[in-house]
Amino acid sequence: MTDNAANSDSPAAGVATKTAADELVAGILKRDRRTIAKAVTVLESLSTEAPDLLQSLQPHLGNAIVVGLTGPPGAGKSTLVNALIRDLRKDHLRIGVIAVDPSSPISGGAILGDRIRMTAALDDDGVFVRSLSSRGYLGGLSPAAVRIIDALDAAAFDLILLETVGAGQNEIDVAEVADIRIVASAPGLGDDIQAMKSGLLEIADILVVNKADREGAERTLQQLKGALSIRSGRQSRVPVVKTSALNGEGIAELIAAIQSESAKVRAIDPLERRRRRARYLIARAAADLVAERIKSGGTGLIGKLADEVLSGKSSPSAAALRILDA
Amino acid sequence: MTDNAANSDSPAAGVATKTAADELVAGILKRDRRTIAKAVTVLESLSTEAPDLLQSLQPHLGNAIVVGLTGPPGAGKSTLVNALIRDLRKDHLRIGVIAVDPSSPISGGAILGDRIRMTAALDDDGVFVRSLSSRGYLGGLSPAAVRIIDALDAAAFDLILLETVGAGQNEIDVAEVADIRIVASAPGLGDDIQAMKSGLLEIADILVVNKADREGAERTLQQLKGALSIRSGRQSRVPVVKTSALNGEGIAELIAAIQSESAKVRAIDPLERRRRRARYLIARAAADLVAERIKSGGTGLIGKLADEVLSGKSSPSAAALRILDA
Numbered sequence: 001m002t003d004n005a006a007n008s009d010s011p012a013a014g015v016a017t018k019t020a021a022d023e024l025v026a027g028i029l030k031r032d033r034r035t036i037a038k039a040v041t042v043l044e045s046l047s048t049e050a051p052d053l054l055q056s057l058q059p060h061l062g063n064a065i066v067v068g069l070t071g072p073p074g075a076g077k078s079t080l081v082n083a084l085i086r087d088l089r090k091d092h093l094r095i096g097v098i099a100v101d102p103s104s105p106i107s108g109g110a111i112l113g114d115r116i117r118m119t120a121a122l123d124d125d126g127v128f129v130r131s132l133s134s135r136g137y138l139g140g141l142s143p144a145a146v147r148i149i150d151a152l153d154a155a156a157f158d159l160i161l162l163e164t165v166g167a168g169q170n171e172i173d174v175a176e177v178a179d180i181r182i183v184a185s186a187p188g189l190g191d192d193i194q195a196m197k198s199g200l201l202e203i204a205d206i207l208v209v210n211k212a213d214r215e216g217a218e219r220t221l222q223q224l225k226g227a228l229s230i231r232s233g234r235q236s237r238v239p240v241v242k243t244s245a246l247n248g249e250g251i252a253e254l255i256a257a258i259q260s261e262s263a264k265v266r267a268i269d270p271l272e273r274r275r276r277r278a279r280y281l282i283a284r285a286a287a288d289l290v291a292e293r294i295k296s297g298g299t300g301l302i303g304k305l306a307d308e309v310l311s312g313k314s315s316p317s318a319a320a321l322r323i324l325d326a
Numbered sequence: 327m328t329d330n331a332a333n334s335d336s337p338a339a340g341v342a343t344k345t346a347a348d349e350l351v352a353g354i355l356k357r358d359r360r361t362i363a364k365a366v367t368v369l370e371s372l373s374t375e376a377p378d379l380l381q382s383l384q385p386h387l388g389n390a391i392v393v394g395l396t397g398p399p400g401a402g403k404s405t406l407v408n409a410l411i412r413d414l415r416k417d418h419l420r421i422g423v424i425a426v427d428p429s430s431p432i433s434g435g436a437i438l439g440d441r442i443r444m445t446a447a448l449d450d451d452g453v454f455v456r457s458l459s460s461r462g463y464l465g466g467l468s469p470a471a472v473r474i475i476d477a478l479d480a481a482a483f484d485l486i487l488l489e490t491v492g493a494g495q496n497e498i499d500v501a502e503v504a505d506i507r508i509v510a511s512a513p514g515l516g517d518d519i520q521a522m523k524s525g526l527l528e529i530a531d532i533l534v535v536n537k538a539d540r541e542g543a544e545r546t547l548q549q550l551k552g553a554l555s556i557r558s559g560r561q562s563r564v565p566v567v568k569t570s571a572l573n574g575e576g577i578a579e580l581i582a583a584i585q586s587e588s589a590k591v592r593a594i595d596p597l598e599r600r601r602r603r604a605r606y607l608i609a610r611a612a613a614d615l616v617a618e619r620i621k622s623g624g625t626g627l628i629g630k631l632a633d634e635v636l637s638g639k640s641s642p643s644a645a646a647l648r649i650l651d652a
Contacts, residue, residue: 055638143642176621271636276621278632278642283620286646287613294609295502295602306604310597312381316469316604320612 014052021052028155029060031094033125036155040130043147054147057154062270064096064153065262068178069163070203075184076210079245081163085127087251088159096152096160097129098145128152143284146177146277159258175203176280179265179273180258184208185224187216201227204238206257212242212250294323301326340378347378354481355386357420359451362481366456369473380473383480388596390422390479391588394504395489396529401510402536402571407489409571411453413581414485422478422486423455424471454478469607472503485584501529502606505591505599506584510534511550513542527553530564532583538568538576620649627652 024042027035042049069077078099085095132144145162152160164174175181183204188211201207207228209221224240239257243250265273294302305322308314314322350368353361368375397403404425411421458470471488478486490500501507509530514537527533533554535547550566565583569576591599620628631648634640640648 051638051641053638058637274636275629275632278635279621279623279628281635281642282628282631282645282649283617285642286620286649287617289643289646289650290616291609291613294612295605297605302605302608303601305608306601309604309607310600311384312377312379315377316607316611317615319608320615323608323612324615 017049017052020049021056025056039151040148044144057150060154064157064160065265066160066178068174068181070174071184075186083245083251094126094157096157099131099163143281180205180261182206184210186211187214187220205261207240209242212244343375343378346375347382351382365477366474370470383476386480390483390486391591392486392504394500394507396500397510401512403489403510405571409577413577420452420483422483425457425489472603506531506587508532510536512537513540513546531587533566535568538570
């Protein structure tokens with residue numbers, strides 16, 4: 001577990017990292033761009049100052065709202081992020097962006113390049129963008145993203161956009177970590193609504209049909225609304241917003257929907273929201289540990305249960321329950 | 327856990343599913359295409375016959391070799407699978423393909439459509455292709471893929487190609503489940519080798535540089551060979567094969583590499599290989615259970631540890647260890 005590597009051993013190192021952390025926090029509170037970038041790197045790479053930095057950030061947290069933006073490849077999420085930044089900056093809101101690319105370490109570089117070309121706002125101190133690859137972390141949202149939220153929160157970013165490709169575990173993770181969840185789709189992505197019903201709809205606070213200038217947009221919108229209408233409770237009231245991020249259409253409506261959700265989020269104790277993120281980090285670490293132990297365990301109970309699963313006598317879930325209860 | 331749903335409750339249901347399972351197995355052993363498709367659907371959807379079917383398949387397993395094929399989007403994995411099928415069929419090998427699309431339930435339909443158009447071999451009884459979406463399973467390789475391996479193994483498929491987009495957890499899963507792991511890349515996919523070094527190289531038994539007709543292919547090949555040369559042990563001897571799947575170049579060399587690896591795999595007890603897959607299924611189920619328990623646990627030890635993680639006093643990994651040890 002790389003997290004352990006961040007604990008420094010000697011008292012001398014402790015003092016040094018404490019001082020370094022305090023300096024970083026001072027710069028962050030002054031909203032100094034270079035210090036923020038440095039702090040984010042410290043939290044991303046879990047260098048030795050990271051635990052002290054996280055601790056020193058504590059008194060300065062709780063203002064930011066984390067907005068998760070997920071959806072399938074091709075939904076135009078990055079363009080949507082750029083359109084949101086442009087319009088939100090008109091209201092002088094400070095916007096942090098954490099973009100997680102889970103598809104492959106290999107494509108990470110290319111995506112980062114695209115992002116830099118696309119984000120015209122990069123010389124604006126009210127905007128901070130960091131792309132993370134999922135390198136070194138085995139699936140799902142990088143825990144680094146959750147740590148970085150704290151640095152951006154302390155640096156007085158009002159909204160932190162957490163952009164991820166909608167891919168299995170990632171969608172679930174965004175649902176856990178974000179305060180508001182936007183799920184973006186677009187016309188022509190394939191066997192769209194039928195499948196979207198079963199997974200992404202569940203986590204959405206706001207649905208977006210992007211690329212609304214394309215053929216089929218109205219059909220996609222009506223299908224989504226139809227799928228929502230047969231749901232009960234909260235889900236039947238999820239707003240569906242049609243956008244064309246490239247030319248700015250619908251972005252004002254999307255921002256209004258985000259603001260409406262933000263009001264609800266503000267009613268929740270910020271500490272509770274942060275605790276949920278901490279539980280998520282612990283849960284992921286524990287899941288990895290348990291999986292590792294079982295996969296490397298060949299004998300005893302695990303070996304016996306593996307044979308029962310092989311012969312169909314036991315299901316993997318039933319076997320897992322017995323191991324956890326043992 | 328959907329796995330539990332597969333356990334039938336009444337003795338009457340038990341007899342009925344046993345008979346249904348026996349009929350499926352009889353058809354599978356006769357290599358009847360429609361029965362194989364039906365059995366695969368039973369195992370994919372975990373319908374009531376699934377546990378009996380898995381049990382009845384047991385005496386007929388152990389022949390097939392599972393070849394995992396992974397790599398980033400754009401590496402041309404599907405084209406590679408088609409080229410492999412075409413040439414392997416010349417040797418009368420029976421080929422099963424399980425394609426897992428983790429990117430999104432939404433793109434599942436489109437990818438399936440592409441596959442059907444591409445696989446010219448679909449009217450050949452020696453080839454069976456099934457595309458799975460990751461729908462209903464939260465990240466990583468679908469456990470359904472592991473169950474389906476048994477049906478294809480019993481149906482006397484010699485090689486089972488397990489094709490997945492290389493994406494975080496998925497890569498790791500393929501490494502666990504497959505007997506032979508092929509990692510495909512292609513020139514021009516971005517910040518390629520530097521990143522590939524850190525993740526995909528570790529799991530590869532065979533490396534492929536596909537789209538070798540493209541500019542930069544030789545450079546990519548040399549970089550991969552260079553990266554391997556500084557490694558020790560097994561990894562320094564991983565073969566790197568240049569292919570152009572679209573026009574069939576290099577496929578014979580790739581098949582030779584697969585056959586060389588197959589000989590090593592044949593030396594391992596098939597039961598041991600299957601036990602590793604069972605442990606993997608249990609590990610995934612246990613990891614999900616543990617994560618669920620921790621995320622929903624707000625008080626007591628978990629609540630205390632969440633606060634310690636928030637304040638930087640404890641790392642998520644250290645907290646996870648303490649929960650698991652408690």
